[in-house]
Amino acid sequence: MIIIGEKINASLAGIKLIVQQRDRASLLELAKTQAAAGAGFIDVNVGTGVGSRDDEIVSIQWAIETIQEEVETPLCIDSADPAVLEAGLKARHGRPSLINSTKAKEKNLEQVVPLARRYNTPLIGLAMDEVGIPKTVGDRLRACENIAAACEKHGVSLETLYFDPLVIPISTDIKQGLVTLMTLAEIKKQLPGAKTVMGLSNVSYGLPGRTRLNVAFLHMAIYAGLDAAIMDPLDEALVGAVKTAEALVGKDRHCRRYTRAFRD
């Protein structure tokens, strides 16, 4: 399973300051520690919630240029705004990236899916539509199928798509943990070839003992076929859960990675 490092996210107060102050050393430190911890991608989300679209464009250009001067790890360009996604892709100068993301809304699809094609870059599709995040497995799957159809129309292959079944805090709706897991399993079944991803930690929001919940949820999600997780690569409990789950579902030949991690 691919770990996408989540720590460069300007919705967090500390990161927002780093972006606003163009704090190069702190940004690089965040990128380097996540890369060293084994992140396959580093998520870059510079949306501070204040300021204009142009601010976010200039910020993502700065963040991406800065990181890639010293870090080789592919970047996951994270924005709801297609113009910000394109600015990030341009700043990558053809280096490997992941587009995060499009939802199953016509206007969004028409702007984002062509970027995946033009920049030859894999794309995350969210299981949501113009109305929001559906409450049922069937409606979330329908959103994914609409994204798959738009990709087919634009010549983007299913193999380069990562579907995100979306994680909602179980503290707000106790049914939603299972809806996410069942959507994940259904995506693997109905859209074979496509990959899956999710942002893990949201599941435990508002509850005590969050690590326990995140670890348990990660085990269940890997059983259901999760291919990538947006998570904290420095969280040893979570990284350990990736190792134990992959050994248990037969994705770690001779338990080599598990054994090595245990020894270390």
Ligand code: THG
């Ligand atoms: N799916 C996709 N992309 C995503 C998400 C997703 N991008 C953003 C987000 N969700 C994943 N990224 C983060 C980054 C940081 C934190 C959580 C998710 C984080 N959270 C702490 C917490 O939950 O308590 C700290 C919060 C705080 O300090 O306020 O650090 O789902 N495709």
